Amino acid sequence: MEREITIALSGNPNSGKTTVFNAITGARQQIANYPGVTVEKKFGHIRHKDSDIEVVDLPGTYSLTAYSLEEIVARDFLVNERPDLVVDIVDASNLDRNLYLAVQFMELGIPLIIALNMVDVAESRDIIIDHRQLSALLEVPVIPMVARSNKGIQELLDKAVEITGNDPQWRPAVISYGMDIDQGLNKIEAIIKTSKVYDRKYPARWRALKCLEGDSQIKELLKRDPDLGEKIDGICRKIFKHIMDTLEEEPEGIIADHRYGYITGITKKTVKRKIESRLNLSDKIDRVLTNRIIGPLIMMALLYSIYVFTFSASEAPVIWFEAFFDLLKRATVSVIPEGNLQSLIVSGVIDGVGGVLGFVPLIMFMFFSIAIMEDSGYMARVAYMLDRVLRWFGLHGNSVMPLVISGGISGGCAVPGVMAARTLRDPKERIATILVVPFMNCGAKLPVYAVLIAAFFVEHKARMLFILTLLSWAFALFAAKIIRSTVLKGPKTPFVMELPPYRLPTLKGLLIHTWERTWQYIKKAGTVILGFSIILWLMMTFPGPSVEQSNFFGDQRKQLERSFLTSPDVRKLVKDEKDLAELNGLYNSYVQAMKKNDTALLDNLSTRPLSFLVRTVFFLESGKFSGQEADGNHLNAAARYINYLREMIDTDVREQQAALKGTIAGWIGQRLETITRPLGFDYRTNIALVGGFAAKEVVISTMGTAYSLGVVDPDEPGSLSERLRNDPGWDPLLAFTLIIFTMLYVPCIITVIMIRKESSWSWAGFSIVFNLVVAYLVSLVIRQGGLFLGLGV
């Protein structure tokens, strides 16, 4: 018979929920060895023995007290959606603490299977668990498994189908918390059961327990019936006072102590240890990696080696990508005739999207490195070692994760970074973290840095990036300090965190992890950036130059032609416009032939009229063809031709600039010049920065367009770095100012939307204004300070 059942996977952070989920459903899902990475619940489907099973991966929690976001998500799902079964993934190597959650499920009464995972780890530490005895004592089915190697998954599914087939009821377990509390519980339970508002969503005893524990969520529910609420409140207060007087503890503490007492009683009977092996391999590794002196040194060295690895490993693929897009451009130019369509596809689409996709290898290697740190368990140690420092800035050890994902090692993305901040429990620490993560060097900023570094700091590439990473941390931390001592003043929250044992990451896990984050980046390039590239192209093309403008430059070209032709030396060789066109064509053919080193073609060209003149031109320009003896007439004519070419190019450039100024983007960029002049940014940079609001990588593609628009010579793509280096308006100081401005100014649109999702519109708005102000002030100091010190040109 066809059946549909829902299974919720629950368990402590890091107990292997995601691994079990993937083993069951085969679905792609983030796997990390960092407590609390999975925050959203994820779904998957599978058929097993005539049953349609829906599997839900709940966020990892240590308890069901509903104080943190994850716990609320998990608990709401259980009581509202009422899954047919909860599978509690329990880490066998860490049984006591993992059972604390299991006991709470038992008290809630929901049908439960305990999946005793990581049996292999337990065994390697000589911890032997009698799972039958455990099952008998808890009165819950226990399935031993090793999720990582798919052991026990089929048994788990069989059991799940078997149990749900009997249509099980919720059967809350009763655990004793000592006489005083038990009596109180009985009393409250009876009152709730007879109440009109009792909706049976939670078992009455569970509600009673939560009232005693002072759980605000449940208390509020009971307040719906004020009479009832007051009665219960009275009893709770009495018990509270009594317990405080006799035991000097809050009931909540007593309850927790008894739960652990119950667990210890059971594990004593079911867990055998051969030897007290107190220093396992993981501990030994920690002796070194978190050593007070060499720990931080190793951490710095590791972070630095990640740069070196990322950049050296991605060097070749980045060049292949660039070559590929160059090829694509050439193909486009040869297929589509010159005009707006060609310009749209080449300057808008290929340059825009290609600029972003070109950096995919870089970002992939970076995410791969981060995945190794997470999956191995090292990331938690980074949080541990840095907590003291972060706390000083009003953040929390757990802020490391969002900061790193956003680009703390350079090359992350603030979108998942903002999401990762959910592991922070305190709202103020969380929002402060969210507000400063956009300062980190996300993958989208890397192309901007890469181009500017290639143009001006090419000898110090790796070192420069390292400095930029340190700077972004410094800015983020000080910004956090400012935020936490002004708009978000508040106390620090506890740092009670597990250091998971070191684990060898699985290649599959690493690849899934890397691919998921890289895919987010690519999707962004494919959608938002494609859209914005086209919009920006439109803004940078229309309304376009006026008729007078076009005429003006046309006239100028005619005039240059005339004055070239009227020179007596020239006139002897080049008589009219037709001859000039011939000369231009021949000159270009020579350029091509020389570039390809095509001697046959060169010989062929040398038979054409005017070829002697062209060769003289090359002789003057670069000393080529020195074998021939040019007469004075040819030398003079050649010199004039060189001059003519230069002036023509100059006119082209001025026309393009005038054209760009005449567009919508040009208009905006020029209006902004008044504000950005002290920073040294001209209208083209302004246009690029406005575009960067869509996504930072657009800065570079827009600059590419702004500096190359119209000049589409596929054989002479001329990298942007080269253009900037040769542009007299640019100098290293200006490049550095732009790098810092890009690092700090507004988060990209997607990040802003994410911030709004995770907090509110006002924080999202605050984030834009705050970052702009910080970016402007810092850049102003750098530019003007640098000029003052004589660092400009």
Add this chain to the structure above:
Amino acid sequence: MKTVIKMREMSDNQEGIIKKISTTGEMGRRIREMGVVPDTWIQIQGRAPLKDPVAIKIRDYILTLRNNEADHILVEIDEPG
């Protein structure tokens, strides 16, 4: 000789049995749900570079706490000498 001291005062590698947790509210709850309850064996595993937080071994895993949290945990130790 047994004596009871604050966890913060324990030295590296020292072991002891938790006797009392003298904090309530969120902090007390968070500490307890991680298994820090009376009569539990612990051992100081080490301290972060700036001597804070502290890492302890408890119930087969490593837990980290800040010093101001460790202040509220009283541990019975064997007094040396």
